[in-house]
Amino acid sequence: MTHPASVPNLSFFRRIPIAIGAFFSILSDAGFAGRVLGLSAPAAPAPTPAPTPAPTPAPVLLKEAGPDAALQLLGLLQREARLIDFSQEDLSGYSDADVGGAARVVHEGCRKVLREHFSLVPVRTEAEGSRITLAPGFDAQAVRLTGNVVGQAPFQGSLSHRGWRAAEVRLPRVASGHDLTVLAQAEVEL
DSSP states (O other): OOOGGGSOOOOHHHHHHHHHHHHHHHHHOHHHHHHHHHHHSOOOOOOOSSOOOOOOOOOOOOOOOOSHHHHHHHHHHHHHHOHHHHHHSOGGGSOHHHHHHHHHHHHHHHHHHHHHHEEEEESOOSOTTOEEEEOTTOOTTTOOOOSSOOSOSOEEEEOSOOOEEEEEEOOOOOOTTOOTTOOSOOOOOO
16 A cells, blocks of 8 residues: 555546545445545544543444446546546646636536436535534434534534435446446547
């Protein structure tokens, strides 16, 4: 495993395929989702007199996720949104208006893929910005605490993001022997 200090700072577009792979691993593997949640948890602030630390999750067993679903989604995003073409393009020579126009096409295609192949619902139904209370035993895999996290639930705070949950996944069936690593065929004009 690569040590975090040796990983280069990746650009936004280089991180997209990584995020897509992680997305499907999170959906298909509760253990992996828990580990990701642990990675994104904020560091505990310096202790103040007599605070009770938040409970830590139990260790999670690691399981290797297969790449097939991630590759299939990446292929769909390429076909409908030209996501790979867009992310591999050097945008430094284009104006912001040109990039914005291309981003609109990518956005529309990505949105189409998400709507056709997923039923997405918010994790929390309250409006963003509203004050909420998290009772003891709240689902820590569905809700991430940020800010000054000390003590035990109930926690009161402001909902900064409602979150997303995949209620249904409808990826197309793949023929036996289909090479999912070919995300977009090379094109040869005759």
